[in-house]
Amino acid sequence: MSVNPDYLKEEREQEWRVVLRSQKKNKERTDLVRVHMTEVDPKIRVQSNIEVNQGLSEDDAVNEAQRCLDCPNPTCITGCPVEINIPKFIKNIERREFLEAAKVLKQTSTLPAVCGRVCPQEKQCEAQCFYTLKLKKEPVAIGYLERFAADYEQKSGKMAVPEVAPAKGIKIAIIGSGPAGLTFAGEMCKRGYDVWVFEALHEIGGVLKYGIPEFRLPNSIVDVEIDILKKMGVHFETNFVVGKTATIDDLKDEGFKGFFVGSGAGLPRFMNIPGENYIGILSSNEYLTRINLMDAANPNTDTPIISGKNVAVIGGGNTAMDSVRTAKRLGAERAMIIYRRSIEEMPARVEEIKHAQEEGIEFINLANPLEYYADEKGRVKQMKVQRMELGEPDSSGRRRPVPVEGSEYLIDVDTVVVSVGVSPNPLIPSSLPDLKMTRWQTIEVDDDKLQSSIPYIFAGGDIVRGGATVILAMGDGRKAAASMDNYIQNISK
Secondary structure (H helix, E strand, O other): OOOOHHHHHHHHHHHHHHHHHHOOOHHHHHHOOOOOOOEOOHHHHOOOOOOOEOOOOHHHHHHHHOOOOOOOOOHHHHOOOOOOOHHHHHHHHHOOOHHHHHHHHHHHOOOHHHHHHHOOHHHOOHHHOHHHHHHOOOOOOHHHHHHHHHHHHHHHOOOOOOOOOOOOOOEEEEEOOOHHHHHHHHHHHHOOOEEEEEOOOOOOOOHHHHOOOOOOOOHHHHHHHHHHHHHHOOEEEOOOOEOOOEOHHHHHHOOEEEEEEOOOOOEEOOOOOOOOOOEOEEEHHHHHHHHHHHOOOOOOOOOOOOOOOEEEEEOOOHHHHHHHHHHHHOOOOEEEEEEOOOHHHOOOOHHHHHHHHHOOOEEEEOEEEEEEEEOOOOEEEEEEEEEEEEEEEOOOOOEEEEEOOOOOEEEEOOEEEEOOOEEOOOHHHHOOOOOOEOOOOOEOOOOOOOEOOOOOEEEOOHHHHOOOOHHHHHHHHHHHHHHHHHHHHHHHO
């Protein structure tokens, strides 16, 4: 078979370019400018659920990877809750060994394509990058590169399935298929356990599916990650409510030896102010779940959501941003964020706030709802808000909002989405009277082992933290898997 000489020449030039890149001096690397990811134009993206961030090209990824200094003490790894070997996967990208980069990610991360999209890297790995800590420059775009490597592997059709140990013949049950449960499932499967995930809803993915809109995290991306777990041997049962469909005792009778509770924090909080029960006032949990999972934005469905023309979302976190940006896509003429602190104190990611502003979201800061008023049919039509000013810092480190007396005014609204936090799902704890709970009704666990007061039950994610990030939940799943493995081995001796 003849070989095209031009191809060989191209290949040799490519190899030489890799050699030259590997010889870059640190000064050359630090002079490079951080890459910027292409985004869909706001006027176009608000008309559909198209993903806003469009990813990096191969050349952009390689150029950004060249900025990594491959520090002898890579503090970026300590900033990652699942301890990805960040320099190693980035150096693989620099060498254009993209599939190898994806394999490195999968050594410790069950959901790399998800994390590359929704993790707050700016507060975690990138905050610990040498550029940030010492040079006071923009950090290496670790999140962008993680997404690039994971997406490249998905598009290549050469998805690597992590190796699993020989079967131990020990059944493990996981309650909830969110990021904590999926990570725990993958880690236990690698160790050779027979892993079963029980999900109350009709789709796998937990908050990744019901809580995060597709313009930020496409369902197809989540499905590919879940498919890898299935290929590893993880079993999934949907429409299965542990505590109702079957109790933990029932599952123990079926031979399950260990349980991981990752049922999340799906119980919405409200503000308990007058008029909160009027039609058109929903929790962000209900609003997003019905739209993301149940096609409620379609007026022809059995239970459509009537998302009005004047939509107010109460809160300043990522879920509030997801809700208000969803309302804009559903046709709201005035989509508003009502937040009692200034924009600088908002807990939402800077990127999410930026995208919301670009899409025409109105930010009404230093304002707090006091009361709602309804029309003759019982649907909300107005809300009374009070202006706030910032006082001394509170326990969160942010300045405490203080009401300004006599500053109340009315805003016309026909839909209100309350996004002021969530509480843990009470179903599992209520079915286990011996399970110790904290005063916040989260499951009490040992900080190092994530083991509960019932030795064979471990827990992680929002059911323990009360509301946190995807990556922190994944870190819990990974840590709990190592702990449960030790526990089972010890009781088996």
